[in-house]
Amino acid sequence: MRMALLGPPGAGKGTQASRICQTFDLVHLSSGDILRSEKMAGTPLGLRIRDFIDNGLLVPDHLMIELMQEKILGLAKGFVLDGYPRTLNQAQALNRMLFEVHRPLMLVLNFVVDPEVLSRRFEGRRICPECLTAYHIDSMPPKVAGFCDLDGKALIIREDDLPDVVRKRIETYQETMAPVIAFYAQLGNFKTVNTSGSFKDVTRMVLDKIRRHFEDF
Numbered sequence: 531m532r533m534a535l536l537g538p539p540g541a542g543k544g545t546q547a548s549r550i551c552q553t554f555d556l557v558h559l560s561s562g563d564i565l566r567s568e569k570m571a572g573t574p575l576g577l578r579i580r581d582f583i584d585n586g587l588l589v590p591d592h593l594m595i596e597l598m599q600e601k602i603l604g605l606a607k608g609f610v611l612d613g614y615p616r617t618l619n620q621a622q623a624l625n626r627m628l629f630e631v632h633r634p635l636m637l638v639l640n641f642v643v644d645p646e647v648l649s650r651r652f653e654g655r656r657i658c659p660e661c662l663t664a665y666h667i668d669s670m671p672p673k674v675a676g677f678c679d680l681d682g683k684a685l686i687i688r689e690d691d692l693p694d695v696v697r698k699r700i701e702t703y704q705e706t707m708a709p710v711i712a713f714y715a716q717l718g719n720f721k722t723v724n725t726s727g728s729f730k731d732v733t734r735m736v737l738d739k740i741r742r743h744f745e746d747f
């Protein structure tokens with residue numbers, strides 16, 4: 531299976547992508563996580579992209595296309611893209627690249643979420659600075675409040691989850707994603723799912739949608 535998840539920041543792409551990958555044995559490629567770990571490690575790429583991320587702006591297409599192309603081509607099995615593509619240029623480049631290697635996307639799942647649900651989700655979001663696992667203080671709390679279940683590190687609020695940056699990220703998403711959604715809707719193998727519900731309900735709905743899609747594929 532090769533699929534991409536589209537949706538605004540806070541729509542649950544990251545958490546659902548992990549679930550999908552566990553269920554169907556796929557690799558989770560989150561462009562945001564890849565960029566954040568470059569930034570935290572202070573690599574040359576990390577230094578170039580730091581200001582874009584911290585201000586909620588998109589990293590330039592040429593950097594993203596090269597970075598994600600390398601990651602995708604290095605995979606030996608199916609994958610779920612989360613946060614990529616984010617612009618029409620990225621979508622077209624991805625489509626060309628996957629077509630050339632005879633591994634086109636088999637499903638694009640578009641997550642939509644009610645605006646008031648989105649703001650509530652951001653307020654409680656926390657991540658582990660070490661392994662980047664995401665939590666929510668209400669809907670997905672860690673076993674011990676404030677600490678990562680996996681490595682015990684103290685959880686933090688992502689710099690780009692601060693309210694002003696979130697507002698900018700959502701605006702940017704709305705501006706740049708409309709043509710991407712139109713592009714995939716016209717290609718086919720495109721489905722929309724409303725992810726405003728609880729984590730459990732959304733997971734059930736998402737996994738059902740994927741199973742049904744691949745039964746008919």
Ligand code: AMP
Nearest residue numbers: 561562582583586587588589613614616
């Ligand atoms: P995310 O965690 O997916 O919301 O991404 C966090 C930040 O990483 C975004 O606000 C952008 O600055 C950057 N980013 C992630 N994916 C992309 C992409 N496909 N294109 C450009 N910038 C991206």
